[in-house]
Amino acid sequence: MDDKPDPGPLSESSELFSFGVIADIQYADLEDGYNFQGSRRRYYSHSLLHLQCAIEHWNKESSPPCCVLQLGDIIDGYNAQYKASEKSLELVLNTFQTLKVPVHHTWGNHEFYNFSRDYLTNSKLNTRFLEDQIARHPETMPSESYYAYHFVPFPKFRFILLDAYDMSVLGVDQSSPKFQQCLKILREHNPNTELNSPQGLSEPQFVQFNGGFSQEQLNWLNEVLTFSDRNQEKVVIVSHLPIYPAASDSVCLAWNYRDVLAVIWSHECVVCFFAGHTHDGGYSEDPFGVHHVNIEGVIETAPDSQAFGTVHVYPDRMVLKGKGRVPDRIMNYKKEKAFHF
Numbered sequence: 096m097d098d099k100p101d102p103g104p105l106s107e108s109s110e111l112f113s114f115g116v117i118a119d120i121q122y123a124d125l126e127d128g129y130n131f132q133g134s135r136r137r138y139y140s141h142s143l144l145h146l147q148c149a150i151e152h153w154n155k156e157s158s159p160p161c162c163v164l165q166l167g168d169i170i171d172g173y174n175a176q177y178k179a180s181e182k183s184l185e186l187v188l189n190t191f192q193t194l195k196v197p198v199h200h201t202w203g204n205h206e207f208y209n210f211s212r213d214y215l216t217n218s219k220l221n222t223r224f225l226e227d228q229i230a231r232h233p234e235t236m237p238s239e240s241y242y243a244y245h246f247v248p249f250p251k252f253r254f255i256l257l258d259a260y261d262m263s264v265l266g267v268d269q270s271s272p273k274f275q276q277c278l279k280i281l282r283e284h285n286p287n288t289e290l291n292s293p294q295g296l297s298e299p300q301f302v303q304f305n306g307g308f309s310q311e312q313l314n315w316l317n318e319v320l321t322f323s324d325r326n327q328e329k330v331v332i333v334s335h336l337p338i339y340p341a342a343s344d345s346v347c348l349a350w351n352y353r354d355v356l357a358v359i360w361s362h363e364c365v366v367c368f369f370a371g372h373t374h375d376g377g378y379s380e381d382p383f384g385v386h387h388v389n390i391e392g393v394i395e396t397a398p399d400s401q402a403f404g405t406v407h408v409y410p411d412r413m414v415l416k417g418k419g420r421v422p423d424r425i426m427n428y429k430k431e432k433a434f435h436f
């Protein structure tokens with residue numbers, strides 16, 4: 096028998112559940128360095144201590160989060176140069192093992208600097224086993240050709256993890272037709288010899304360290320959002336790459352961010368879109384009431400600060416409580432769309 100006191104009818108101030116967010120840990124056993132422009136310090140080894148502090152915080156919360164969303168770039172590409180990819184990944188994943196709740200791993204460009212897509216698919220960074228399967232709706236099952244899935248951490252709340260490197264020259268076998276197709280798209284938009292350089296581009300997101308979403312993945316996303324609309328669910332979407340220009344440095348956007356926005360904007364259910372990659376973070380609410388939140392990167396967070404957050408979910412809003420350089424954000428649901436429990 097449940098002997099907890101009856102909380103009475105749920106008001107709009109009752110918290111339903113919470114979840115953790117953290118981005119761009121980019122761990123490497125290296126001295127501090129700088130980003131490509133030389134403007135931001137990167138704390139490669141301290142990032143592991145930042146992760147440990149975040150996990151200690153989540154483990155100690157009186158009402159623990161239902162899960163943590165790891166938004167990609169878990170270890171830095173430098174590990175590949177030093178043949179330390181597996182060792183560093185093991186260290187970071189061992190740290191995540193101390194977390195008392197499940198973690199959902201997103202894949203970013205640094206995953207592909209270290210590992211092939213096949214390796215990642217068979218690794219502990221593949222958390223698709225945590226997916227929800229909607230009975231009698233086979234169209235909501237993702238294909239094996241991209242790394243994406245959806246799950247339901249709390250009734251009527253669906254989370255969708257997207258693969259922003261589904262269309263990319265990273266992590267793809269260079270002899271495959273898909274690699275040639277992606278290279279063609281990249282070259283059509285980026286005439287620079289150095290394909291990582293956005294110099295002179297009218298669409299600066301077309302650089303090698305970004306990627307995009309295949310039509311197949313977009314069709315699948317559309318099917319899941321159709322189901323969520325019909326079932327009056329609230330949806331949270333996560334991806335390594337951001338998709339909304341007002342919330343992000345234009346160089347960091349997904350190649351075909353407009354295509355994802357078009358799908359999302361044709362549905363009512365999406366509350367917010369969480370991404371990493373832009374280490375300075377960012378936020379904007381779009382004209383359709385979707386909140387775009389880019390979480391500040393751990394890798395560029397000084398030892399005396401922090402970079403993670405907990406999102407508290409209420410019947411009418413989500414509230415990001417940020418730690419260190421992650422600001423608090425209130426994300427109200429679209430008007431007339433709050434739950435009335």
Ligand SMILES: Nc1ccn([C@@H]2O[C@H](COP(=O)(O)OP(=O)(O)OC[C@H](O)CO)[C@@H](O)[C@H]2O)c(=O)n1
Nearest residue numbers: 130131168204205289291292293304347372373374
């Ligand atoms: N203008 C640039 C920027 C980067 N590169 C090279 O591209 C590779 C990835 O860059 P890196 O800064 O490591 O990628 P992150 O995912 O950590 O950060 C993305 C955004 O820059 C954050 O704001 C690396 O080899 C760079 O040297 C480049 O050639 N030209």
